[in-house]
Amino acid sequence: MDFHIKVILAIATCALSVGADITTYVPQLTLMPIQGSVTSTTFTLDKPQCIFGSRTNQVWLLVARSNVSVSITNAMLKPPSMYSSFPTQGYYHVPLGTEASYPCSNTADYIRVGDTVYCTDNTYCNAPLPDSGPYRVKFVVMNNNALVSSSLWSGLITLRTGKNPSTIDTWPGRRSGGMIVLTSILSLLMGILTLCLTAAFFVGCKGMSRKKGTKENSIIQADQNTKNYKTHYSSTIRHQPDPPSSPEPKIV
Numbered sequence: 001m002d003f004h005i006k007v008i009l010a011i012a013t014c015a016l017s018v019g020a021d022i023t024t025y026v027p028q029l030t031l032m033p034i035q036g037s038v039t040s041t042t043f044t045l046d047k048p049q050c051i052f053g054s055r056t057n058q059v060w061l062l063v064a065r066s067n068v069s070v071s072i073t074n075a076m077l078k079p080p081s082m083y084s085s086f087p088t089q090g091y092y093h094v095p096l097g098t099e100a101s102y103p104c105s106n107t108a109d110y111i112r113v114g115d116t117v118y119c120t121d122n123t124y125c126n127a128p129l130p131d132s133g134p135y136r137v138k139f140v141v142m143n144n145n146a147l148v149s150s151s152l153w154s155g156l157i158t159l160r161t162g163k164n165p166s167t168i169d170t171w172p173g174r175r176s177g178g179m180i181v182l183t184s185i186l187s188l189l190m191g192i193l194t195l196c197l198t199a200a201f202f203v204g205c206k207g208m209s210r211k212k213g214t215k216e217n218s219i220i221q222a223d224q225n226t227k228n229y230k231t232h233y234s235s236t237i238r239h240q241p242d243p244p245s246s247p248e249p250k251i252v
């Protein structure tokens with residue numbers, strides 16, 4: 001039992017130490033929650049930790065177009081290629097300091113590739129990537145331009161495609177049919193509502209003015225009624241003593 005555990009531990013330790021070797025390391029896009037981990041000109045890798053040996057060798061990141069990466073041999077990794085040769089040969093080296101800057105650490109860190117906006121010609125530079133790719137990258141360790149070791153290739157890295165203003169779609173042709181129907185119905189309803197409101201407004205205005213008129217009329221009528229009533233009343237009062245044939249005294 002004890003022996004078995006020891007064997008398992010030994011295997012695990014062995015696997016871990018192999019996993020921590022640069023020759024089996026696969027560069028990864030970071031999963032750290034940082035803003036813009038992939039943009040139209042940059043991407044962000046996990047910073048390798050505990051995979052480099054000697055402290056003085058130079059660490060480079062080889063960035064290659066994925067279709068070119070398959071034909072890159074170790075002989076092509078040295079000397080490092082400048083960014084200016086990328087358009088012709090399809091790959092270049094980004095300088096990433098010495099091995100000493102990749103200590104073992106418990107804190108996750110990242111490397112942003114394409115982060116240096118201003119690069120002068122004929123320098124090694126972490127320049128912005130020219131297009132969406134796809135790219136593959138690998139870490140390369142060199143000692144005075146002699147290849148020491150290299151990691152495995154990363155998976156495909158495709159950058160975001162920035163939208164060219166002229167291709168931004170403003171015509172509804174590519175909108176979904178349902179959206180067009182919904183928009184049409186809403187516009188129609190809006191139109192009808194506006195018409196109704198306008199109509200209601202005018203009708204309301206007319207009604208108000210008419211009401212004003214009828215109010216005046218009814219006041220006059222009421223006056224007349226009162227007069228008539230009074231007359232009638234007085235006449236009825238007078239009716240008792242007077243004969244019915246007597247004329248009404250006041251009829252307007």
Ligand SMILES: *[C@@H]1O[C@H](CO)[C@@H](O)[C@H](O)[C@H]1NC(C)=O
Nearest residue numbers: 065066067068071090133134
């Ligand atoms: C690789 O793809 C790029 C475009 O993405 C193209 O310009 C280049 O010619 C291709 N190279 C090879 C070797 O196929």
